[in-house]
Amino acid sequence: MEITTITELYVFVLAGFVGYQVITRVPPLLHTPLMSATNAISAISVVGAMVIAGAHYNRVSTILGFIAVASATVNVVGGFLITDRMLRMFRPAGRGGPEGPITTGAAAPGKPVAGATPAGAAPAAGSPPSAVR
DSSP: OOHHHHHHHHHHHHHHHHHHHHHHTOOGGGHHHHHHHHHHHHHHHHHHHHHHHHSOSOHHHHHHHHHHHHHHHHHHHHHHHHHHHHHHTTSOTTOOBTTBOOOOSOOOTTOOOTTOOOTTOOOOTTOOOOOOO
16 A cells, blocks of 8 residues: 555544544534534535536546435435524524414513413403413
C-alpha cells in the first residue's frame, strides 16, 4: 500500500471516531439546530451527486450518481420533516399550525376559559359541557 492510501484511511477512521464521539454527546436541546445544519450538508451532497450523475464518465458512475441523488434527497426531505415535527413541540400554547389552534383548556391568569363555568356552579341548561382537547 502506498503511504497516501494509509494516510487517507487513517484520516477516515479518525474522522469517523471523532464524529461519533461528538454526535453522541449532543444534548437534546441542540438536536434541532444540528439537524438543520445536517440538512444543509445533505443538500450540498445532492448537488455533488447530480454533478457526478450527469457527467457521463461511464455507466457505473451514472448509476451510482443516481443512487446518491435519490438517497441524499430522501435524507434531506426526511430531515426537514423531522425538524418540523421537533419544532412543533416547542410552539407556545395557542399558536396554531396547519392543524389549527392548539387548545390546552387553561386560560391566562385572570381570564376565564371560554365555555367554562365557575367552580361549584352548574352549567346552564342546554349548554354543551366544556371539553379539553
